[in-house]
Amino acid sequence: MPRRRIGFWYRFAAVIAKPPLVVLLKRDWRGMEHIPAEGGFITVVNHNSHVDPFAYGHFQYNTGRVPRFLAKSGLFKKGFIGSVMRGTGQIPVYRESTDALSAFRAAIDAVERGECVAFYPEGTITRDRNGWPMTGKTGAARVALKTKCPVIPVAQWGANELLPPYAKKPDLLPRKTHHVLAGPPVDLSRFYGKEMTAEVLKEATEVIMAAITRQLEEIRGERAPETPYDPKRERIEQRRRTEAQKQGRVAAVEVSRDAAGPSGRDAAGEPGRETAGQAGGEEGLGK
Known part of the structure; x- marks a missing residue:
């Protein structure tokens, strides 16, 4: 396949x-021998900086196998940037629309034509406070199981030191090193032939993310947390904490009102003192 x-x-x-x-970046690039010379394949890469797509693209360009990234559809509408995105064959992702699955169809078609498709399985810059990969989304696994193509795990580190996650200004000095380590293909053969249920895709994605994390452990020379950061679980926990806080504030106001009595006077017949929540007006109720 060409x-x-x-x-x-x-x-x-x-x-x-x-x-x-x-x-801006010194280079420590290893594992280029794992990038297939021919045929379609996908790479799965960790994401820890707004700069790392460019830095990783540089690595992959130097292998001679240029990647097609899945990118937000809005980038394709931004004048010159959009022209470059379209001209280089990047794949638009239309989130929360009837075209949401078109990106996966395009990725499958590209792999079957013998191209490389690059996935950031986390879907966004990691929110792990120490920069470790988060739990992944299932898109890469879906394409991999559909095409049975090689899946090359790639870890990178260093672009995040040039431009830390969500930072507005780069840290230019001293000059940073961009470390990249590509590994051998991830073995997903145990999932071949199975129906692509949510559970199968979840398990295959966990195998993929574990391979990326092992590569990053080798780069950093330290162990990742046993349980990766899960943004979905964190959002659920945050909603629970917020709801508990609201309920606690409402309960405190009700207790204060009960203590003041129905006429607003305390047990001695004097006007009840304002509670902290009442004194603060609406702010006391969490606004």
Whole structure:
């Protein structure tokens, strides 16, 4: 199966992006031998900085197998950036719309044509406070099980030191090192032939994320947490904490009102003192 030609737009993007990347980041790139020379495959990569798609793209470009990233559809509408995204063959992701599955169909088609598709399974920059990979979304597993293509786990570290997650300004000095370690293909053969239920996709995704995490452990020389950060679980816990706080404030106001009596006077017949919540007006109820 032929490999995808790099083409004008990718070369043009490289001319623009590579010089600043070379100036800003030293390189420690390992595992290029695991990138298939021919045929379709996917790479699964951790995400810890707004800069790392460019830094990782530089690594992959130098292997000769340029990736097609899944990217937010809005980027394709941004003038020059949109032209580059379309020209380099990136895949738009239409979230929460009737076109939401079109990205997966496009990814499958690309792999079957012999191209490389790059996935950030976390779906966004990690929210783990120490930069470890979070739980992943199932898109990469879905494409991998559908096509039975090689799945190459790739970990990266260092772009997040140049531009920390959600930071507004880069930390330019001293010059940072971009570490990349690509590993051998993830073995997903145990899932082949099974119906792609939510549970199967979840288990396959866990195998993929574990492989990425092992690569990052080798780069960093330390162990990741036993349980990865789960943003969905965190959102549920946050809602529970918020609801408990609201209920606690309402209960406190009701107790204060009961203590003041029905006429608003205390047991001695004097006007009841304002509670902290009443004195603060609506702010006492959490606004």
